[in-house]
Amino acid sequence: MFPNKKIQSLVGSRIQVEMKGENTILEGILSGADEYLNMHLVDSVEVEDGRKIKSLGSVILRGNNVVLVNPL
Template identity: 35%
Template sequence: MTKRPLEILDQALNQKPVIVSLKGGREIRGILQGYDVHMNLVLENAEEESNGVIKNQGTLIVRGDNVIYISPSIN
């Protein structure tokens, strides 16, 4: 079974939170509410952990060129 990267994003819409790893070491977690071909993302209930403190960010529009990877599954 073969799947294009954007198909996987499509399946992750409005599911359990995804983890988004950003360039520069930041990591954001949130419910994927939308995306486009540039991997621009809409995250709902987004949270960023920094030095052990979780910051609630609400809705975030992440510009795709900052993304390293997106993990649809929570470990």
């Protein structure tokens, strides 16, 4: 499946995102995404070694700094 189509299919679902310049993984519900993989997550938390270490709530992520998106 095309990457962008796959991302759009995940809107409303819980995903994990690895960002450049972040040591932790972000986990949240994908509220929206555009063609550049800019994303808006809600109910998001930072996860390290499988444990939630910080609650972030609503965050906007810049697409070019997304390394990997992993549906849960």
